[in-house]
Amino acid sequence: MEKKIIIAIDGFSSCGKSTLAKAMAKALEYVFVDTGAMYRAIALYFLRNNIPFNDIAAQEALQSIELRFKYNSLSQKSDMYLNGENVEQEIREMQVSQKVSEVATIPAVRAFAVAQQKAMGIDKGIVMDGRDIGTVVFPNAELKLFVTADPAIRLERRYQELVQINPAILKEEVAANLQQRDLMDSTRAHSPLKQAEDAMVLDNTNLDRAAQFELAMQWAMEKIKSS
Numbered sequence: 061m062e063k064k065i066i067i068a069i070d071g072f073s074s075c076g077k078s079t080l081a082k083a084m085a086k087a088l089e090y091v092f093v094d095t096g097a098m099y100r101a102i103a104l105y106f107l108r109n110n111i112p113f114n115d116i117a118a119q120e121a122l123q124s125i126e127l128r129f130k131y132n133s134l135s136q137k138s139d140m141y142l143n144g145e146n147v148e149q150e151i152r153e154m155q156v157s158q159k160v161s162e163v164a165t166i167p168a169v170r171a172f173a174v175a176q177q178k179a180m181g182i183d184k185g186i187v188m189d190g191r192d193i194g195t196v197v198f199p200n201a202e203l204k205l206f207v208t209a210d211p212a213i214r215l216e217r218r219y220q221e222l223v224q225i226n227p228a229i230l231k232e233e234v235a236a237n238l239q240q241r242d243l244m245d246s247t248r249a250h251s252p253l254k255q256a257e258d259a260m261v262l263d264n265t266n267l268d269r270a271a272q273f274e275l276a277m278q279w280a281m282e283k284i285k286s287s
């Protein structure tokens with residue numbers, strides 16, 4: 061039987077990480093984990109309950125948070141549940157997107173999320189996407205991908221996604237949010253977004269989904285065979 065590996069996918073917001081991770085997990089029959097959804101659900105809880113964004117308040121609040129992914133057979137993907145409530149839609153809204161990077165800088169929040177992410181990888185056979193997966197969560201992952209794309213392309217893709225949900229949304233608003241998140245995610249003190257030394261860079265500026273998938277699967281199969 062083929063050995064199962066861990067695939068860590070990192071990169072900036074809206075560069076197609078989750079789409080790729082989901083497709084790879086499906087093809088390999090691995091578990092897919094979107095770690096951004098966990099930070100989003102925590103941010104939603106903090107916003108709903110007016111929790112100040114500091115380490116002490118966060119430590120206390122996190123004791124009342126239970127996160128779980130549950131498979132949704134309709135959408136054929138896992139939805140994020142916060143204390144038993146399906147929050148998959150709400151965590152994608154702009155109010156959460158505007159605050160999530162700030163919440164993700166809080167050390168207690170990172171420790172809480174990372175501990176759960178590490179536990180999910182115990183049996184391997186997992187594709188996890190985020191910002192610090194190859195550097196902090198799974199530094200020994202057999203395959204690490206660092207996904208990038210031209211900022212203008214990322215903006216266009218993100219705008220097209222959001223305008224379907226909210227036709228009134230402005231491109232400037234989306235651009236400002238992307239820029240702000242990129243900056244915060246890559247400059248924060250604790251586990252900032254950075255390329256792991258042993259990561260393979262996947263620039264998808266000129267690749268469509270199928271071509272990107274094909275390339276990443278080729279790398280994955282090589283790692284599976286050699287591990």
Ligand code: DC
Nearest residue numbers: 095096099160161164190191192241
């Ligand atoms: O992937 P996303 O855009 O849904 O992630 C939402 C936010 O969560 C992002 O701005 C940064 C943060 N994040 C993080 O700090 N570490 C991760 N592993 C995943 C996401």
